Structure formats: structure tokens, C-alpha cells
Amino acid sequence: MSLLIVGSVALDTVETPFGRVQDALGGSAVYISVCASYFTAPVRLVGVVGGDFAKEHISFLESRHVDLDVLQTVEGGKTFRWGGKYHYDLNVRDTLFTSLNVFEKFDPKIPEAYRVSGYVCLGNIDPTLQLQVLGQLNKPRLVVGDTMNYWIETKPNELFKTMKHMDVLIINDSEARLLTQEPNLIKAAKQIIGMGPQAVIIKKGEHGAMLVTSDTIFSAPAFPLENIFDPTGAGDSFAGGFIGWLARTEDLSPDNLKRAVIYGSTLASFCVEKFSVDGLRDLSYLKIHDRFRSFMELSRFDEK
């Protein structure tokens, strides 16, 4: 079923103990779209870039069959840029700079033809923009949203308003604690369910992810990687794999949500193995399914 993705399209400058890239393709909408494109079509990306956005990035997204009809280009403007540095243990990162550029005046418009989108993923951007997109859509079947500490701290009321329209919120553990002021993650998740979403996924980095609904808790492991080169985009890749699988299967049962969490974890694991989107360029459904099966091996046990 058709999938609409809104979020940032960025040029990232990232330094990790294993290397550095400058102006590499990034942004939440890019990671989500590329990951979802392995599962379903059409995947429509709503975003904005400047005149400096390289043709090769457009070509790559097109090669992944991402529909760019609603990607705005501001000629003469500069693309959103983010710079960050990861430390030795990769769990800590410093944001070195954020230049909103064309994103500052981004006014997402959804053409009439795209307003019927069954599945919608709101990447991590200003909750006001997320809501503005939702307001233009015609009863989506599933709305998955992401956010971050910056919005929780600076626009809590806007975020609470947008959350009321989300079916699934994807958030990391420290953000869940910040949002609810509750250190226990199970209690935090239940509080979030009281705020609108019917399900919440708490991402815990190297410790996996947890899906909580009013009557289920599902704990997914992280894939045991010995070499993590660049954690940038892991959370967005998770969201892309998650909603991609749901849009493909059109099945929102608890069992299928669990599978979607594992597909999300699978895409996140491929993402962090290389810089930028490089770990996501040459995947195949078969390769993805193989790793899904490795996740099964990793967590399966039985009774004697």
C-alpha cells in the first residue's frame, strides 16, 4: 500500500573513531524512504533540498524507486546540514552544528493525488510540520511518528498535539524518560500510550528495542555486530523497515507488529555497518530476510 514519508533530507558531516564523511547523504526522510523501498512501493518522500543537492543523490533515490514528485527544490538555497561526532563507545555523540538552511521555511504541501496515503511515517522534524502534513491527508490507515529530545524540550505542547494523531510513536529510551519524567521504561511506555498512540516502540541502541501496547510487551534484541562504523540514521532505518513491512503486508495484528519490529532492527543493523546510507545501497529482500532469520536464531529458546 502507498507510503508517504515526511522528514529531513540532509547533508551530514560525521566523524567516528573509524573515519569521517563530509556532506554525505542523510536526513530522516532519506533513511526511512530507502529502507522502506525494499518492502513496498510507491514510497513518496515529502521534503525540501537546496540547489546544491547533488544529482547523484537524486539518482540514487530514484534507483530505489523513491517517488520524489513532492520533494521541493529551492534553487539558490542550501540543503539542510548536520554535523556530529561520535566517541569511542559510539553511544555518545556531540552535535557539532545544525544549519537548517532551506528547512527553515519548509512548508510541506501534499498534492491532491497524494492525500490518500494508507501508511504515513512522520520522520523526526518539528511537530508543527508533522501536524501540518497530517492535516492535509485523508484518513491514513497507520501513522507512525518519531521525535527527539530537542522537540520534547522546546515544543512539548505542539508535540503532545501531534502525538494524539499517531498510531505508533518510535522514540529512544532517554527521550521516553524525558517525555514522561519516569525512569522506569515500562511505566514510561504506558504513560505514552495514554497520550494518544496505541503502540510505542522504545529504541535502546545496542540493547535492542521494545514494543509496548496496552496488552503486549515485546522485547527485540539488537543484532550483535562487532563493527559499527556510524550509528547515524539507525533510528530512521528502524522506522523505515518497520513501516515498510507493515505497508507491504497490510496486517496490523500484534504478531505482525512484532515482525515489523524485527525488520526495523534488521535495517538498523545494516545501516550502522557503513557510513551514511552506504550500508543500505545494495540490499535485497533476500539479504534482509536472511538477517531476519538470524534475529530468530539469536533470541529463540524452547522448553525442555
Next chain:
Amino acid sequence: MSLLIVGSVALDTVETPFGRVQDALGGSAVYISVCASYFTAPVRLVGVVGGDFAKEHISFLESRHVDLDVLQTVEGGKTFRWGGKYHYDLNVRDTLFTSLNVFEKFDPKIPEAYRVSGYVCLGNIDPTLQLQVLGQLNKPRLVVGDTMNYWIETKPNELFKTMKHMDVLIINDSEARLLTQEPNLIKAAKQIIGMGPQAVIIKKGEHGAMLVTSDTIFSAPAFPLENIFDPTGAGDSFAGGFIGWLARTEDLSPDNLKRAVIYGSTLASFCVEKFSVDGLRDLSYLKIHDRFRSFMELSRFDEK
């Protein structure tokens, strides 16, 4: 099969955001023995207490069928005491005091009759004492050992020597990183396997535990508890459930090691629900098995 446990017997003074206990029953050998006692018999506790060790503690251990024949009592001596304080998020604790008392001159002696012990668990004590116990035993079938940052920092060589005789090392994530100087836990686990043990279990607190052997990785979730009152003894309870199950089943296959990890996680989850050993007093095999099944529910998923 018979199980020999060596470790501390302590009186703990613990403060958490939810309350405080003074001189409560604790110590690694106590938690391990009580937990293992739900699976197998005989469970023999090797340790030392002072004349101040209350009769009620002895009675409780006896009610759990823990064999105390090798528990030394130093009349006129004081029992080992530990004091700690947990902070709001329960992941951080401060040691307020450690009074070794009778433990300072502890010289574990294993009587002839107990030297044939199939299963052995070395609780977290000085690695020299651990080795001294092992040296008196007659070819145990399985040696499981625990340690902590204090021994890694102060007696690394003694620890390395003792580790050569362990089949399974149980250690937490920060200790694994400290022991190997390797931030990546998978790489750290593989390094540890090169040091002697054939398997290593890395405990990650609220994030579960990971079993690594030369050819398997198994990731176990933590039980999602909304109310954790006192984390003291969780790691020892894990060890007790783990080795208790193995001693009961006498099956060291990879599949059974995974079950043992889940039984360990199960006992740890009961432990933290109350202060001291209170969460472990009134369990039953049925209650334990029920929670084992909840762990299955928690982590199980299938292919479409």
C-alpha cells in the same frame, strides 16, 4: 546432581528510593544457594559467618534445604557487612561501606566427602579464594564463576589464573569492558572466551543478558518490571537460577544453556521485586516456570 557454592554470606544495609533495610540477609553465596535450591539438591554452601549471624537466617536457609555443613561460624567474630545506596534510576549505586570482618581470614576447607561435586558455582569473592576451593575439588563437571570490577582492578593476575578453570564466566557489561579494554561487547565476549571459559554471560541489568560461546550468541530480554525495589543480589540470583537448572537437567547442550539463561533471568526478576532475599522466599517451581513462559511470550516472533 550435587552443587557446591562458594561466596559471601553477608548482612546488607541497603537504601533505595523505595525504602531501607539494615543487616538484612545477603551475600553472593546466599542468593545463589537460595535460587539454585528451587531446582536441585543437595546445594552445599561454602562460606563463613560470625557469632552475630541470626538463627532465623540459618533456619531460612535450612528451610530451603541448603546444606550448611561447610558453613564456618567464627564465634565472637562479626559477619561480613556491606552497605549501599541506589539512586533514583536504580542503575547507579554507591557502596557506603564494606566490613570484611570474619571474611578477612576466611580459609575455605572442603571436607573429603564434598570434594566430588558435579556442579560448582564460584560467587563473587577474591579470585585467590575461588582458586583455593577449586584446587580441593575432584574434577567438577561444570564450573561457573562470577567476579567484579574490584577484583579486575586489584587482582587481575589471580583472576586470569582462576578464569582458566572456569567453564562459564558470568560478568556484567561494564566489567566485561573493563576486563578486556574493549568497548564492543561481542568482541569483549570473544576475548574472554580466549582466556579460558567456553562460554561467557554478559549481564546488562534492565537490558537483559547475552550468552556467547565460540559458535553461538543468544540474547535474553530482561523481564519488564514496573516496580523494582532493590537490585541487590540480581546478578547472584541469575547465577543461582542458571546453575540450578543445569544441575537439575545435567544437560550442557547449547539449547539447554539458553534455557538456563532464561531461568537465571527469571530468578533475577523475582529477586529485585522485594528487598534482600524476600522476593525469593516463597517461590515454587510452578511459579518459576510460569515466569519462564512469560519470557517466551516476551521475545517470541515468527515468520509470516
